[in-house]
Amino acid sequence: xxxxxxxxxxxxxxxxxxxxxxxxxxxxxxxxxxxxxxxxxxxxxxxxxxxxxxxxxxxxxxxxxxxxxxxxxxxxxxxxxxxxxxxxxxxxxxxxxxxxxxxxxxxxxxxxxx
Amino acid sequence: xxxxxxxxxxxxxxxxxxxxxxxxxxxxxxxxxxxxxxxxxxxxxxxxxxxxxxxxxxxxxxxxxxxxxxxxxxxxxxxxxxxxxxxxxxxxxxxxxxxxxxxxxxxxx
Numbered sequence: 001x002x003x004x005x006x007x008x009x010x011x012x013x014x015x016x017x018x019x020x021x022x023x024x025x026x027x028x029x030x031x032x033x034x035x036x037x038x039x040x041x042x043x044x045x046x047x048x049x050x051x052x053x054x055x056x057x058x059x060x061x062x063x064x065x066x067x068x069x070x071x072x073x074x075x076x077x078x079x080x081x082x083x084x085x086x087x088x089x090x091x092x093x094x095x096x097x098x099x100x101x102x103x104x105x106x107x108x109x110x111x112x113x114x
Numbered sequence: 115x116x117x118x119x120x121x122x123x124x125x126x127x128x129x130x131x132x133x134x135x136x137x138x139x140x141x142x143x144x145x146x147x148x149x150x151x152x153x154x155x156x157x158x159x160x161x162x163x164x165x166x167x168x169x170x171x172x173x174x175x176x177x178x179x180x181x182x183x184x185x186x187x188x189x190x191x192x193x194x195x196x197x198x199x200x201x202x203x204x205x206x207x208x209x210x211x212x213x214x215x216x217x218x219x220x221x222x223x
Contacts, residue, residue, distance in 0.1 A: 042118060042213030043157070043201070058210070090156060098209045100145050100164065105156035 003027070004106035006091050012112045013081050021076045021109050023091030029104075031097030032074040034058075034066060036087040037108075043090065049074055050097025081113045116140045118214035120202050125220045126192055134187045134200050134217045142207020146178050146185045149201040151216065157201055160187070189219075197221045 004025045013019050025032065030051045035043040045058030049068040063085060065077045074093075078085055089109045094101040117139045126132040138146065145164035149157035163169055163178035163185060175188040187200055199216040206212055 040215055042215045043203075043211075044213070045210060048210075100162070100205060100209065102147070102159045102162065103211065104159065107156050 004091055004093055004104060006089075006106040006109050008109060009107070010110040010112075012114065013078075015081055015083060015113055017081050019078045019081055019111070021078075021089055021091075021111070023074045023076070023106055024072050025074075025091075025093045025106075026072065027093060027095075027104070028071060029093035029095050030071070031094045031101070032068065033092040033094075033103060034064070034074070034076045035090045035092065036060065036085075037090060038087050046076065046089075048097070081111075083113045085111065086113045087111060116204075116206060116212045118202055118204060118212055120200075120214040120217045122215070123218045123220065125222060126189075128192055128194060128221055128223050130192050131188065131190050132192060132219065134189075134202075134219070136185045136187070136202035136214060138183050138185070138202070138204040138212070138214075140204045140206040140212055143180065144205040144207065144209055146176075147203045147205070147211065148176055148185075148187045149203065150198050151201055152198045160200075192221050194221050194223070 007022045033048045034046040047066040049055045091106040092103040094103045120136045148160040151157040161176040173190045201216045202214040203211040
């Protein structure tokens with residue numbers, strides 16, 4: 001089934017631990033994005049990648065890192081998790097980076113940092 | 115700064131019409147998106163406007179006025195399954211989406 005998958009679905013993590021959220025798309029989209037969604041706030045962009053091999057910082061990049069080794073995968077790593085990183089994380093992709101293509105979202109990862 | 119404003123919550127009756135407004139301020143403008151998000155699920159694309167005017171797509175329509183920095187989403191013949199949050203997002207000059215906090219729409223029978 002074409003689309004975006006994310007793993008894990010949910011996770012409870014102790015503060016200070018390292019965590020990688022996985023995102024894979026099979027639509028051969030060039031651009032991929034990581035957002036966090038918090039109650040009462042709009043989606044906020046963490047990092048993005050317009051094409052394999054390139055990444056960029058979004059609105060709230062601190063404490064997060066990404067890599068884009070190939071077209072399909074775009075993992076998000078929290079090097080040392082803090083409670084303020086408790087959120088729902090969505091991965092998205094679009095055909096073109098730097099264009100007006102529609103973004104399509106994965107099902108999300110609910111992360112709790114204690 | 116960049117900002118998107120939309121009402122926090124709206125209530126409407128099944129079978130009726132509802133209009134969800136959105137105002138935006140962005141550095142440059144490359145279009146306005148509307149997404150639907152059911153509780154606990156991912157946002158799904160509804161519409162995209164870049165030119166002034168109304169775009170109709172079945173029961174849903176979206177309107178844009180670039181000069182006023184204003185858009186609305188019109189939902190007709192409301193169904194219970196339309197109970198969801200509706201997210202407005204404007205694309206800035208860097209082709210990044212700036213998102214509103216969403217409008218939670220409650221449909222009553």
